[in-house]
Amino acid sequence: MNNKMKKMLESPIVWPVVGCVILYALICAVSGAVNVRVITSGLKLCVFAMLLGIAQMIVVTSGKGAIDISQKYILTLTAYISCELMQYNIPLGLGMAIVVGMTCGLINACINVYLNIHAMITTMATGYLYYTVILLVSNKFANSPNDAFVKFTNANVFGINSMTAIAIVIAIVLYLVLYKSKYGMNLHAVGQKREAARLAGINVNKTVITAFVINGALCGLAGALNAAYCGGANQDLGTTYFLPSIAACFVGGTNAAGGKSNIIAVCIGAFMMTLMSTFLNAANISIGGQRLIQGIFIVLLLVAATKNSTK
Numbered sequence: 001m002n003n004k005m006k007k008m009l010e011s012p013i014v015w016p017v018v019g020c021v022i023l024y025a026l027i028c029a030v031s032g033a034v035n036v037r038v039i040t041s042g043l044k045l046c047v048f049a050m051l052l053g054i055a056q057m058i059v060v061t062s063g064k065g066a067i068d069i070s071q072k073y074i075l076t077l078t079a080y081i082s083c084e085l086m087q088y089n090i091p092l093g094l095g096m097a098i099v100v101g102m103t104c105g106l107i108n109a110c111i112n113v114y115l116n117i118h119a120m121i122t123t124m125a126t127g128y129l130y131y132t133v134i135l136l137v138s139n140k141f142a143n144s145p146n147d148a149f150v151k152f153t154n155a156n157v158f159g160i161n162s163m164t165a166i167a168i169v170i171a172i173v174l175y176l177v178l179y180k181s182k183y184g185m186n187l188h189a190v191g192q193k194r195e196a197a198r199l200a201g202i203n204v205n206k207t208v209i210t211a212f213v214i215n216g217a218l219c220g221l222a223g224a225l226n227a228a229y230c231g232g233a234n235q236d237l238g239t240t241y242f243l244p245s246i247a248a249c250f251v252g253g254t255n256a257a258g259g260k261s262n263i264i265a266v267c268i269g270a271f272m273m274t275l276m277s278t279f280l281n282a283a284n285i286s287i288g289g290q291r292l293i294q295g296i297f298i299v300l301l302l303v304a305a306t307k308n309s310t311k
Contacts, residue, residue: 012252012253012262012265013253013262013264013265013268015251016251016252016265016268016269016271016272017268019251019269019272019275019276020268020271020272020275023272023275023276023278023279024038024039024275026279027275027278027279027282030279030282030283031282038275038278040161041278042271042274042275042278043160043161043164043271044161044163044164045274045277045278046270046271046273046274047161047163047164047166047167047222047225048075048222048225048226048229048241048245049241049244049245049248049270049273049274050167050171050248050266050267050270050271051167051170051218051219051221051222051225051245052071052075052218052219052222052241052242052245052248053244053245053246053247053248053249053252053266053267053269053270054170054171054174054218054263054266054267055068055071055214055215055216055218055219055222055245056068056071056215056245056246056248056249056254057249057252057254057261057263057266058174058178058187058211058214058215058261059119059211059212059215060191060249060254060255060256060258060261061178061187061188061191061211061254061255061258061259061260061261062187062190062191062207062208062211062212062258063190063191063192063193063194063257063258063259064118064119064194064258065118065119065120065256065257065258066112066119066120066208066211066258067119067120067123067246068108068119068123068212068215069120069123069124069127070104070108070123070124070126070127070130071123071215071219071238071242071245072127072237072238072239072241072242073127073128073130073131073134073238074100074101074104074105074130074216074219074220074223074238075219075220075222075223075226075237075238075241076130076131076134076223076233076234076235076236076237076238077100077104077130077133077134077137077223078097078098078100078101078219078220078222078223078224079097079223079224079226079227079233079237079238080134080137080138080141080143080227080233081093081096081097081100081137081141081223082094082096082097082145082223082224082227082228082233083141083142083143083144083145083146083227083232083233084137084141084142085097086145086146086149086224087142087146090146090148090149093146093149093224094149094221094224097220097221097223097224098217098220098221098224099220100220101216101217101218101219101220101221101223102213102216102217102220103216104126104130104216104219104220105212105213105214105215105216105217105219106209106212106213106216107126108122108123108126108212108216109208109209109211109212109213110209111125111126112208112212113205113208113209114205134235135235138233138234138235141233143232143233143234144231144232145227145228145231145232146228149224149228150228150229150231152228153225153228153229154229163225163229166221166225167267170218170221171263171264171267174214174263175263175264178261178263179263183207183210186202186203186207187207187210187211188259188260188261189202189259190202190204190207190208190258190259191255191257191258191259191260192258192259192260193259222241223237223238226238226241243291243294243295243298244270244273244274244276244277244294245270245273246298247269247273247294247297247298248266248267248269248270248272248273249266249269250269250298251265251266251269251272251273252264252265252266252267252268252269253265253266254266273294276293276294276297277290280293
């Protein structure tokens with residue numbers, strides 16, 4: 001019994017679930033009523049943190065302490081691009097948002113891999129580059145979403161919000177890619193020890209670059225969806241979801257040193273972080289206070305993740 005309990009507590013899924021239950025109870029206590037709409041709205045709101053959290057998880061899993069600081073800028077840039085191009089054609093705007101996101105991911109990867117600059121430094125620098133582009137296009141591109149696409153993002157499919165349905169499908173596909181395919185095995189092997197993976201015949205550079213490109217694609221999709229949901233693009237659009245997505249990544253058991261991930265736990269972690277934001281809003285805590293609490297939470301998660309990586 002003790003071994004079963006210990007094994008259950010070590011599962012990366014357990015703590016995000018426990019966190020969700022506790023936060024939901026706190027929300028009900030603050031609001032003074034049990035409200036199922038908190039869950040349904042949370043499933044809709046967590047889509048962006050979920051997409052960015054999964055994307056971050058893939059980068060972190062590639063190893064060497066990789067992390068993408070530029071996610072929020074990629075999301076914002078692709079939001080502007082989707083708003084501009086969707087004025088003419090919805091598939092074009094959505095497709096180009098994803099392509100631009102992939103291009104940004106490729107740029108990040110090439111600098112990281114071929115110039116051997118740490119991913120955090122690389123994405124911090126490229127993030128400023130992407131933000132400069134945002135400043136240039138923000139006054140020239142349309143920042144209002146296509147009405148038809150807005151209706152699509154607010155529509156329900158079998159009782160589930162369309163954005164939530166898209167995120168679930170993507171999570172399932174990436175689950176198969178990460179845990180049932182050769183690429184997924186290669187990625188985790190590279191994350192555990194790159195030199196050993198290279199000696200085993202794995203193309204390490206290609207594996208890492210692909211991880212960054214997938215990350216960029218998910219940021220691009222999140223940008224297009226978020227612009228429609230928020231009523232348009234603005235220069236700080238991605239900031240809201242950056243800290244929750246990092247928290248979702250690490251609360252989901254992703255090893256900070258790489259080589260270990262759990263996409264299901266990350267998805268639940270994104271929902272947990274959305275409930276945390278809901279609770280902090282319900283408790284009338286200021287935006288600055290909310291970000292401070294989220295920041296402290298992430299630091300604690302990083303400490304825990306780093307300790308686990310050394311075991």
